[in-house]
Amino acid sequence: MLKRPKINASVSPKGSLETLSQREVQQLRETGSGSVYRLFRQCALAILNTGSHSDNAKTILEAYPDFEVKIHQQDRGIRLELINAPADAFVDGEMIASTREMLFSALRDIVYTQSELENKRIDLDSSEGITDYVFHLLRNARTLRTGVEPKMVVCWGGHSISTEEYKYTKKVGHELGLRGLDICTGCGPGVMKGPMKGATISHAKQRNLKGRYLGLTEPGIIAAEAPNPIVNELVILPDIEKRLEAFVRVGHGIIIFPGGAGTAEEFLYLLGILTHPDNQDLPFPVILTGPKSASTYLQQLHDFIGATLGEAAQQRYSMIVNDPAEVARQMHIGIREVERFRRERNDAFHFNWLLKIDESFQHPFEPTHDAMASLNLTREQPLHHLAANLRRAFSGIVAGNVKENGIRLIEEHGPYEIRGEATIMRPLDRLLQAFVEQHRMKLPGGSAYEPCYRVID
Template sequence: MDSRPVINASVSPKGSLETLSQREVQQLSETGSGSLYTLFRQCALAILNTGARTDNAKTILEAYEDFEVRIHQQDRGVRLELLNAPADAFVDGEMIASTREMLFSALRDIVYTQSELDSLRIDLSTSQGITDYLFHLLRNARTLRPGVEPKMVVCWGGHSISLDEYKYTKKVGHELGLRRLDICTGCGPGVMKGPMKGATIAHAKQRHVSGRYLGLTEPGIIAAETPNPIVNELVILPDIEKRLEAFVRVGHGIIIFPGGAGTAEEFLYLLGILMHPDNRELPFPVILTGPRSAAPYLEQLHAFVGATLGEKAQRHYRIIIEDAAEVARQMAQALKEVKQFRRERNDAFHFNWLLRIEEGFQRPFDPTHANIASLQLSRELPPHQLAADLRRAFSGIVAGNVKDKGIRLIEQYGPYEIHGEPTVMRPLDELLQAFVEQHRMKLPGGTPYVPCYRLVG
């Protein structure tokens, strides 16, 4: 990625941001080896770089090596001084409003996350403690809105998709918006943008001015999938596991479009949770959909689930091909069941407390070569546990494809080795080969995709 025009600027928050303590400002301002500053700088650069067509975090960071962000305490709040920032984030010297909002959302989330971790109230040793911590993070971000009926639809799918698939995601988003449903995605390009774009037009047609476009991300992925400008609520969670849990806690239903390794990771995470016996009666609508051209992809993903997790896993979702209106109708109808269920159980509309998520799905998985190699993918495992381990394998592939740390590990030690028995590895190999052939691993163009993994079994 070639260097682009840069600009120096001073930016104050739009709206409100809690005043930071002197200690918090000092933590963020440490430019040397300060981990908190490094984290915020990376997220800020990704937000300022919105619109760049690249999915390589390492490339973005290297293109703006001289970028700095300095945090200044003011009587009325906080001011950010940006040095050598991407000029595309500004118009006539003024930062674009959506960019400024997301920039200070990043500051809010990163500072609050650190202060919460430093608090003795936080207990990350238990499943309930992890969920409570996530609840505090989302509440601080003002994402949780009590009393609002279930209408948050999560849309998952790839950032590297065909134009035909992208147009279809906009059609589905449009149909959802006509029914006044809100959209939540991973906040990046591709499927993370299309449904939001469609919904904005539909909300305008319905004169629905309070539409929500919630983007959930985490520091390791944000540079590779920079937020799209439609997002009007951005939340940066500490790690991928808390991001995934946030999706299923705040979302009321999920639509899965074509994607690659990241989408498979999300799908396996979801299936692993829904297959837990404690969640058997809990309504959680899941729809796989795409245009006619994506039918082979959806069929292959369906076959992979059947071959590895079994027929029971396949019962947790339905597949709809080339019918955006039917997708929206079925989702809207299913959300009525979610509403009735939560009322009968006195469960909150804004946070899915009743959903059982085991610690294995909550503990951060560090995709090092040793950790990936230690996975033993076997049909002898309980299905929900196999789903968890398959999710970890795909997490490693995502890291090796687009995350700065993962890319550097692959450069240093070579491809990850994924181990498992043939009954799992054969369908896994077929699925991954299809992802490569369909250009679902990376954005099209540039150098040919070189796998960051090797299957052993």
Template sequence: MKAGKAGRAATVSARISPAGGLDILSRNEVARLRDASGSGLHALLRRCALAVLTSGSMSDDPRTILEQFPDFDIQVLQQDRGIKIELTHAPAQAFVDGQIIRGINELLVAVVRDIVYVSTQMEQGNFDLDDSVGLTHVVFEILRNARILKPQIDPNLVVCWGGHSISREEYEYTKQVGYQLGLRALDICTGCGPGAMKGPMKGATIAHAKQRRRNNRYIGITEPGIIAAESPNPIVNHLVIMPDIEKRLEAFVRMGHGIIVFPGGVGTAEEILYLLGILLHPDNAGVPFPLILTGPKNSAAYFEQIDRFLRLTLGDSVAQHYQIIVDDPAAVARAMVRGIDKVRNHRLDTKDAFFFNWTLNIPYAFQLPFRPTHEAMRALAIHRDRPRHELAADLRRAFSGIVAGNVKEEGVLAIEQHGPFEIDGDSAIMRTLDELLKAFVAQHRMKLPGGSAYVPCYRVLTSEPAH
């Protein structure tokens, strides 16, 4: 091991032994990971590995970290008794006294594991991507390969969604909710980043320790376009990298037994619309799925605005699928426990698995990866005369495109080259959407506080005269 030269950021070069159960790799798999020009896997591996090694980074620009560590490289080496991971000019923050931090080592192994597995299965044609059942099995197989589907455990996994750019008061509130969940022996699953993705895990760790609870699960589910902008927080002890946002969202819904939504921005709105679109589908009527929107007292107006947007776009009856609890962490936890009890009974009645929700019908349109090009964003059919679950799906895609334009490298480049995305549709919905997005900007929910002023990557066509 050796330290890098002095510069903008301290670096370390080292050869490490993988921790956390990485299976041996074939020579072909290792060769593909080393190929910098052919398969593209090496660039993907490098980007995701650097995100893990800079866990705790406060930047949401995917290019910033690469610019800070331009000489970083990672190679997976095949040896007679297993594999080694060679890091060159890696961030020094991932090491202590010359040794890589154990948790970061495990997350690094998860990166290699998931990239190798998905690429191998795709290359060999083992994934059926042509229908809804096949895509659900893809999600299942990736999660099973990651060894986080645990049978013979009663439903206890709470998915927490919310923004990475939240106020200190909101962050402290997420910790209080996580603490109350942990006291009730509930595990936490989030998008693995900072803010509302870290707070519930941090609160739960204290509660789990007080309850002398072992084998706790703090699951982080991400995807390549997001991980560079939202590096895993240090509490995550199970990391899974899904190949795209749609499979990431399905993984949350299939694994989770209930979902709590904290204040956030466009990414959080995307997640809410994804789940509501599924719950609004006629085939899912009667399937229990607790959904709670919560935040501190100062966030009450935020949830009133979200509620107003959802009711205006999807009808007042959409509110039957969620409840809003303000400034009461214990009430949130108690409501979630009651909701999960209903989930448990329903799974027993339908003979569904506790660890994977097979019963829920997720339409093929919700599973198809959405590529947010300028043409695709303008073509979204955001009109009231559509079935509600289909309208929710296109609204979700609109928010997904804005997320891409904000933080995903491909989306950022597209905006720089061709200008902002244009979103058009029903005039009343467009006005409400525009108001919601302007509120997100005013509340600094688009970028981390302290950054440069936010420049919108979108333009909502409200049919109003230009000013």
């Protein structure tokens, strides 16, 4: 294995984290079997690897087996002692400012999540309780800004995309920024970075010094996709379901760019929510877009939605090919409609309380081999339930591709088996095969992609 430069250092927060209690510090200082400590260590290592070209959590963890992070309580706050940390996170011995901010954001979120879970008032058995939990996590991270007009655009898409597709996302981000819109992504590379990079330039042109670049992630993802350095607000949600709910609660519109299994998971999650009868009249602009070279991909994804969820789902989004300015114009118009709708109903701008999210989209899905094989992928269920189960299938593929636990399960037991009706399985198999052929499953380079799944009808 290639030897990587390491460094020992001591860092303190810059007003981004209040003093921790002695109990909270003790939780994080646990070693060996301490799950909270292991979680923070994993997230910290990923953040310190910002800029890494790996999308394999297991590989990153194995590259720094002797990395340690120690938490010290001081009279004036806390201090982190880093041992054998990646040297790329430092310049002349000083940690890069954005890296330090994100490091303490991770500490903040992990400590608060743990303390909230131990609070008996948290109700994770009801839909309302889960939404309330997501609200508290975002409020603690100071993500929710009351009184600010709607302007947060969520951008979804792949981390493994072509250079042309990446440049296109920057152009769209630039057009969004010119119109005063902020960007929210999953905070990693590829599509998660491009729109933010484009918006930084247009925000500078418009002398917008308060541009927001919000990154929402979760521990299993951040370990494989380190945050990009443009992110100026990082929030780590406890699992993929809470992360997805955070996206649709804080976002005022969503743009879907080319991607792979993770993008399909997000798209199905969104369409499953928007096709729920209670959300029929709720405005929520959604645009599927990409450069001309991605037109085949966009059509394949559109066809898959039509073949599985039907025309009702297709009507909840528009498709725009190779026109960044038009994407931004339509998104801006759509967000103004969102603002009008919420004013009429006295709904908050900063958190979409009116959006109905069924419990099937909120409870964590653990992609074991049995769980994947048992998914109900038939048409004998409401449309939004089918979307939820298709979302879980893609979630399992993402886990098998890039998450440490998923990779280990595939190594031990072989590929997942995904079963269902032929009219659903065949379009699914065609789409997944297209992802493989277009190299959308993994970052370029390294060994050829080995599917972590088998589709059976």
